[in-house]
Amino acid sequence: MAKPLIYTGADQYQPPEEQWEPLRIFPYMPAGDLRDAVNLAIFLERPLLIKGEPGSGKTRLAEAVAYEFAQKYGRVGPQPDDDPEDLRLGWPLYFWSVKSTSQAQDGLYLYDAVGRLRDVQMKIKQPISHYIHYGALGKAFRRTDVRPIVLIDEIDKADIDFPNDLLIEIEDRHFTVTEMDHEEIEATQKPIIFITSNDEKALPDAFLRRCLFFYISFPEPEQLQEIINRRFPQRNKTLVNRAITQFLTLRDEMVEEKGRAGKKVSTSELIDWVKALHRNLAVDGNGPAGWEELSREKRMALFEQAEPDEKLMLDQVLALLDGELPFLSVLLKDWDDYEAYLRRLEVKANQRE
Amino acid sequence: MSELPLQALFDRLRVAGLPLGIDEYELLLQALQAGYGFDGRAGLRNLCQILWTKSEDEVTILNYHFDAFFAPPATAPATGEAEEAPGPDEAAVDTRPAGAGEGPAAPVNGERERRPAGGAGDEGERQPTGETGRRRALAAERPAAQVPQAVVQLDEAAARATRLAGRGGDEAPSGRYRFSADYLPITRRQMKQSWRALRRNIREGPPVELDVEATVRRFARDGMLYELVLRPRRINRAGLVLLVDREGSMVPFHGLAQRLVDTAARGGRLGRADTYYFQNWPGAFLYGDPFFNEGERLGRVLANLHPTQTSVLIFSDAGAARGRFNVTRVQETRDFLARLRRTVRNVAWLNPMPPARWPDSSAATIARLVPMFETGRRGMSDAIGVLRGRVVPGREPG
Numbered sequence: 172m173a174k175p176l177i178y179t180g181a182d183q184y185q186p187p188e189e190q191w192e193p194l195r196i197f198p199y200m201p202a203g204d205l206r207d208a209v210n211l212a213i214f215l216e217r218p219l220l221i222k223g224e225p226g227s228g229k230t231r232l233a234e235a236v237a238y239e240f241a242q243k244y245g246r247v248g249p250q251p252d253d254d255p256e257d258l259r260l261g262w263p264l265y266f267w268s269v270k271s272t273s274q275a276q277d278g279l280y281l282y283d284a285v286g287r288l289r290d291v292q293m294k295i296k297q298p299i300s301h302y303i304h305y306g307a308l309g310k311a312f313r314r315t316d317v318r319p320i321v322l323i324d325e326i327d328k329a330d331i332d333f334p335n336d337l338l339i340e341i342e343d344r345h346f347t348v349t350e351m352d353h354e355e356i357e358a359t360q361k362p363i364i365f366i367t368s369n370d371e372k373a374l375p376d377a378f379l380r381r382c383l384f385f386y387i388s389f390p391e392p393e394q395l396q397e398i399i400n401r402r403f404p405q406r407n408k409t410l411v412n413r414a415i416t417q418f419l420t421l422r423d424e425m426v427e428e429k430g431r432a433g434k435k436v437s438t439s440e441l442i443d444w445v446k447a448l449h450r451n452l453a454v455d456g457n458g459p460a461g462w463e464e465l466s467r468e469k470r471m472a473l474f475e476q477a478e479p480d481e482k483l484m485l486d487q488v489l490a491l492l493d494g495e496l497p498f499l500s501v502l503l504k505d506w507d508d509y510e511a512y513l514r515r516l517e518v519k520a521n522q523r524e
Numbered sequence: 525m526s527e528l529p530l531q532a533l534f535d536r537l538r539v540a541g542l543p544l545g546i547d548e549y550e551l552l553l554q555a556l557q558a559g560y561g562f563d564g565r566a567g568l569r570n571l572c573q574i575l576w577t578k579s580e581d582e583v584t585i586l587n588y589h590f591d592a593f594f595a596p597p598a599t600a601p602a603t604g605e606a607e608e609a610p611g612p613d614e615a616a617v618d619t620r621p622a623g624a625g626e627g628p629a630a631p632v633n634g635e636r637e638r639r640p641a642g643g644a645g646d647e648g649e650r651q652p653t654g655e656t657g658r659r660r661a662l663a664a665e666r667p668a669a670q671v672p673q674a675v676v677q678l679d680e681a682a683a684r685a686t687r688l689a690g691r692g693g694d695e696a697p698s699g700r701y702r703f704s705a706d707y708l709p710i711t712r713r714q715m716k717q718s719w720r721a722l723r724r725n726i727r728e729g730p731p732v733e734l735d736v737e738a739t740v741r742r743f744a745r746d747g748m749l750y751e752l753v754l755r756p757r758r759i760n761r762a763g764l765v766l767l768v769d770r771e772g773s774m775v776p777f778h779g780l781a782q783r784l785v786d787t788a789a790r791g792g793r794l795g796r797a798d799t800y801y802f803q804n805w806p807g808a809f810l811y812g813d814p815f816f817n818e819g820e821r822l823g824r825v826l827a828n829l830h831p832t833q834t835s836v837l838i839f840s841d842a843g844a845a846r847g848r849f850n851v852t853r854v855q856e857t858r859d860f861l862a863r864l865r866r867t868v869r870n871v872a873w874l875n876p877m878p879p880a881r882w883p884d885s886s887a888a889t890i891a892r893l894v895p896m897f898e899t900g901r902r903g904m905s906d907a908i909g910v911l912r913g914r915v916v917p918g919r920e921p922g
Binding site for chain 1: 543545547548551554558560567571574575578579580583611612711712713716717734748749752773776849
C-alpha cells in the first residue's frame with residue numbers, strides 16, 4: 172500500500188473562506204481524541220461508528236477528512252462510475268444517506284431490469300454493465316487509485332436488520348454482481364467507512380463488534396469559541412462572545428431541566444443563530460429612526476424583520492440579548508422547550524425585582 | 525505466565541460485562557504497535573474507549589475501571605492530596621493480619637501483579653512520582669508471599685480515596701451510577717424480532733410491483749411485449765390485540781408491558797396492533813388506556829376483530845405473583861377465553877412470572893386453558909408461534 176493516510180485537522184488544511192459556500196465545506200475543529208479515532212479507523216481498516224447529539228458535526232466529519240486528504244495528498248479525478256458530487260471535495264467521498272426504506276443492496280448496486288427490457292424491445296444492444304448502477308459501497312470497492320471515504324449516514328433510520336445485511340460486505344470488502352455472470356467486485360483500496368447513528372434504534376451486537384466507536388460530546392467553551400471564531404472570522408467579536416455566553420447559559424438550563432438524554436441546543440444551532448444575529452447588524456449609521464421611543468417588543472420585531480436600510484447598531488443588538496433572546500426559533504424547535512424557556516425567564520425576572 | 529500489555533485491565537472489563545473478545549484485544553495490540561496510545565494516560569484511555577466500547581454506557585464503565593486500574597499515579601500529581609491519601613492506606617496495610625485479604629481484592633491478585641509490565645503507555649508517567657517508589661519500597665519490606673496482596677490493597681484503597689476525593693468535580697456523579705433500562709428479560713430488539721415472525725402476507729392494494737413471471741409468460745405468448753404485468757405489493761395483514769393486565773400485582777411489570785406495547789405498535793411491522801388494558805382479569809369491559817378511562821364493551825372490541833387475521837396475546841401474571849388460588853379469577857378468565865375464542869382462533873398468554881411460581885396459584889389452572897409462556901426471548905417466540913397457529917405439543921389447538 173502507498174503511504175499511510177493521516178488526518179490532522181490542522182489549520183493549513185482547513186478550507187479558505189471563498190470555498191465555503193461553493194463547495195459546501197466549512198472549517199472543522201476535531202477534538203484531539205476524535206482525530207485519534209479517525210486515524211485508528213483508517214489504520215485498523217475498521218468502520219468508525221460515530222454517535223453524538225444532533226448537530227454535533229457527525230456528518231461533517233467525513234467531509235472534513237475528505238477535504239484535508241485532497242489538500243494533503245493531491246486532488247483525485249473521477250472514475251467512470253462516479254457522479255461529480257462524489258468528487259466535490261477533491262477526494263472520493265461516497266455519501267449514502269440511509270432512509271427508512273433503504274436496503275443493504277442499495278449501497279452495493281441496483282440492476283435496472285426494466286431499462287434493459289425496454290432496450291431489448293427497441294433492439295438496442297448494450298453491455299449488461301450498462302444497467303448496473305453502483306451504490307456508495309459499490310463505487311468505493313471499485314475504486315483503484317486511492318482509499319475512498321464512505322459515509323453511511325444515519326444508519327439507525329433503516330430497518331433493524333439493515334446493519335446485519337451489510338456485515339459481510341463491510342468485513343470482507345467484496346460482493347457479487349449476480350446479473351453480470353456473478354462477477355466478483357473486490358476492493359483493492361480499502362475504503363474508510365464512517366457510520367453515523369442518532370440512536371433511534373439499537374444496532375445489532377454483531378455489527379457493533381466490527382466497528383470502532385466514538386461519541387462526539389458537546390465542545391468545551393474554549394473549543395466552542397474556537398469553532399465560532401473560525402466560522403465567522405470577520406464578525407464582531409463582542410457580539411459573538413455575548414452570543415456564546417447566552418447560548419451556553421441556555422444550554423446549561425436545558426441540561427438541568429431535561430437531563431442528559433433530551434434534545435438540547437447544539438453547535439450547529441449556535442452557528443445558525445450567530446449568523447442570524449449578524450444579518451441585521453449595521454456597520455455604521457444610527458440604526459432605525461425613533462429607536463429610543465420603541466417598546467422592547469417593537470424593537471425585537473424590528474430586529475427580527477429588519478430591512479436592509481434599518482439594520483441595528485451593535486449596542487442596540489447587545490441590549491436585545493438581555494431578556495428574551497432574538498431569533499429564538501433558530502434555537503428552540505419544540506413548543507415544550509419554548510414554554511420552559513419563558514417560565515425560566517419569568518422566574519429570573521421575579522428574582523431581580 | 526505470559527505478560528501481555530493491559531491484559532489485566534482487559535480481563536477486568538470483561539468481568540464488568542463489556543463484550544470483548546480476542547479480536548478486540550488484538551486490535552489494541554495492533555494499535556499499540558503502530559504507536560497509538562502512547563501520549564500519556566489520557567491517550568491510552570482514549571484508545572481503549574475507541575477500540576473497546578460501543579456506547580456511552582460502556583464508555584462510563586470503561587472510564588471507571590480504567591481510573592481504578594491506574595489510580596495510584598493519579599493521587600499524587602492530580603489532586604494534590606498526596607500527603608493525606610497515603611496515610612490511611614498505610615494504616616490499612618499495617619493493621620491487616622498477614623494473609624487475610626479482603627474478599628473483593630483477593631481474586632485479582634494474580635493480575636495485579638503483572639500490572640507494571642502492562643502499563644506500557646503510562647510507564648513514563650508513573651516512574652517519576654515519589655509516591656510509587658515509596659509504595660514499592662513499602663511492599664518490598666513485606667514477606668514475599670504477601671507482596672502482591674499489599675500492593676493490591678494499597679491500590680484499591682487509593683483508588684477508593686481518589687474517587688471519594690474527586691466527588692466534588694462534576695464528572696464524578698455521572699460516572700458513579702449508571703441507569704440502564706436493559707435489566708429486563710428480553711430486549712427491545714429481541715421483541716421486535718419476535719413480532720416480525722407474526723406475518724400473514726397478502727397481496728393487496730393497487731398493482732405497483734412488476735410480476736416478472738407473468739410478464740415473461742405474456743412475452744412468450746405474444747412474441748412481443750406490449751404491456752408489463754403488475755401486481756399488488758405484499759403487505760402484512762396480521763393483526764394483533766394485546767391485552768395487558770395493569771395495577772395491583774402487575775405494577776412491577778409496567779415497564780416490561782410498555783415495552784411490549786411500544787415494540788408491537790412500532791417496528792413490529794404488524795398490519796394492525798391494538799392494545800387494551802384490564803385489571804386482574806378481562807371482563808365485560810376493556811380499556812383503551814392504561815388508566816382505565818376509555819372503557820369499551822368487550823362485545824364491541826370482539827366485533828372489530830378479523831377471525832383469521834387477528835390473534836390475541838394476553839400479558840398478565842394470572843395470579844402467580846401473589847401465589848394464591850382465586851376461584852373467581854379462574855372462572856372469569858375461563859368465561860372470557862371461551863367468549864374470545866368464539867371470535868378469534870389464536871390466543872396465547874405471556875406471564876411475567878417464571879413457571880416455577882405458577883403451581884398452586886390460579887396461573888397453573890389458567891395455563892391449562894390457554895398456552896401460557898414465560899416472558900423471555902424463548903417464551904415470546906413460542907407465544908408468537910401459537911399466534912401464528914402452531915399447535916403446542918401435548919395440547920389441543922385452541
